[in-house]
Amino acid sequence: MTRAMAETRRTVQKDAVRRALDDAAGFVSAQRLHDLLTGGGEPVGLATVYRQLGALAEAGQVDTIALAGERLYRACTSGEHHHHLVCENCGKAEDIALPSEDWIRAIAAEHGYTVAAHVLEVYGLCPACAALSS
């Protein structure tokens, strides 16, 4: 008899993608990740990168931000809820936590809404880039 269960197998590619994602400090596009892997002697198919990224995102193990035309991914070591402070110039990103998110629920409640999720992205210049444009 057969067991009906969706299993997830461990493969070289999976680890490679995961590792490359960890190595990349900030957010990277699927394509760029693919380049890094290929260039780094880890021949992983582009489709596989997309599939892994998609899986990881769904599993909540990576953060995703949608930029015009493409999606960027970033390793999310902890499953904790947090937001991002992204440098518009160099793309570097910092994780930031909100002091309190109660006001979100409060405002939503005023409108009769039930909050399911929220997205917050803060864009600006990191210290280094701010210094350059001085």
Add this chain to the structure above:
Amino acid sequence: MTRAMAETRRTVQKDAVRRALDDAAGFVSAQRLHDLLTGGGEPVGLATVYRQLGALAEAGQVDTIALAGERLYRACTSGEHHHHLVCENCGKAEDIALPSEDWIRAIAAEHGYTVAAHVLEVYGLCPACAALSS
């Protein structure tokens, strides 16, 4: 002699796009806007919709949010800064204002960042949809 100046002509399509955008309560994709226009007896080319949307966005007359795979636009009547409370079920959206956004700057400052802009979208269920799923 000729005058060298980029002029902007008033056309039926421009007005149509602008109007359709105003009528749409929440965020709409370029494609959907095109459908609305076409369906509403305003035969506007899809390319034109994109061009207008792009122009309006650049002129700061519309808000834009990048969602996975597509961009959504929304009329920005006033140049005022505000955020959105979007119903995940029916797509309706409410404008919401933050009680204070100082904490954003404060947190950014802790990381040495200069804040240029920020995006906040809250997703949930509007009163009507919440009632249905009770």
Add this chain to the structure above:
DNA sequence: ATGCGTGCAAACGATTTGCAGAGAA
């Protein structure tokens, strides 16, 4: 009359998917 704006369709870039073969369990 002049030249910007439009429409159509081809071009594009990012992401997804079908299918046959490779490898994990």
Add this chain to the structure above:
DNA sequence: TTCTCTGCAAATCGTTTGCACGCAT
């Protein structure tokens, strides 16, 4: 062996662009 995962390439999807014509000025 069995069945998931990978690779490749073709297929999608949203968006952009080249070109010839119409219309606003």
